[in-house]
Amino acid sequence: MNLPQFEFIQPRSVEETCDLLKKHGEEATLLAGGTALIVYLRYRLKKPKVVIGLKGLTGLNYLSQQKEGLTIGSMVTLETLERSPMIFHGYPPLNSAIQQIAVPPVRNQATLGGNICLENRCIFYNQSEFWRKTQGPCLRLGGGVCYAVEKGKRCQAVYSGDLAPLLIALNAKVKILSAQRERTLPLADFFTGRGEKPNILNQDELLTEIQIPLTEPGVGYAYEKLRVREGMEFPMAGVAVRIKRGENGTIEQIKIVLGAVGTAPIEVTKASDLLVGQKFDDKILEEFSNQAMEAARPVGNQIMNSEYRRKMVGVLTKRALRRAWAMTEKRESS
């Protein structure tokens, strides 16, 4: 199955890219590593006249540690991040989350920006044109119904990026650029929750930078991923947590963010109301786990049924919290 025809332009600067986006409007699509986009093209899920390749934007290929934290250009590959001693030593759970994405040949091309900007996935949508023809277009493709749930009136495609949940838990921000303006906002506000248009990027905008604030002493964090086999697999559910240890083994702050169980990463907001000053014990773990399960919105359109995935969200929450807590202990003593 070949790709549809398009023009391929490889700009040399961010400014040139913004101008191209402005000029071509809806007809243009950005290609970073292409590991997701090429598949959309092959399936005719996108039919751009112009594809703008970002590889030449060496200005977006940086990784630097400053006193406020880590700043990463959107064109840095997952492989570069995985090999970076700065991340391996400074942000070990991030390193491990990256290693769980896809497989080495994909990570060699895939970028952080592309990972965050992934389109939502659904087994009725991410199929070849031929396959889709057998049942008619779904909501997202201009039809009247979402096949993922019975008589679905809303697109239920799932946000399945692995890194956004963890980065949101870490209070990361993103920088967005267009020919007119630059804006920086919390990654949590980047997502719309709309299956057919998962992020707030306008047609003329480009994600340029990801900023991860320094984690204070006493903070631990972790990401747990559910998948069918160990390699090459989008998450069936993902749980990211960040926890801060207070006096005498109490919990001072907590943040739990779920991935792949909704149309956007879901922050379990109730979790933070529950706890301040509580001891970290099995009882509180159980409560967090219940709240995470309640917040999850898995749809049964994937290989594992939704009830199983919801239960696993509870299990993963406990696992992630235990690991994050252990990390706060290690960090305190060092």
Place this chain on the structure above:
Amino acid sequence: MIRFILNGREIEVEVPPHWTLLRLLRERLELKGTKEGCGIGECGACTVLLDGMPVNSCLVLAPKVEGRRVETIEGIGNKESLHPLQKSFIEFGAVQCGFCTPGVLMSAKSLLERNPHPTREEIKEAISGNLCRCTGYQQIIEAIEAVVNHLKRETI
């Protein structure tokens, strides 16, 4: 027109912008050793090396390799002088139908170039993007390990 280094030789070739590297290799350059399985990054049959690193050539637009170094299975050995990995694959029965083999060999070659003494886990990770429906992987891993052990002996 794009220019790049293919298996050690500089080439210049006309290619439409919407062609993948895989299509360029197979349909224009007649290098059919690189296979197309899924076309969507999931099987690894199309693995080639780009600047020494394995990539899925079905996911790379051909114009993106301008000025870069591409290596395919045709570049690593030939009937008269097989690459040590190729010899070892034959010896260990790591080739059955052979469809996955070029991709696996490219992943393995890249690994050994960057890390001549990988552990078994590192070998498994390096070929985790290459699906094999025949061998069950055991023979493949053993064939690669045998080359690693041979390299170890040579350096002692």
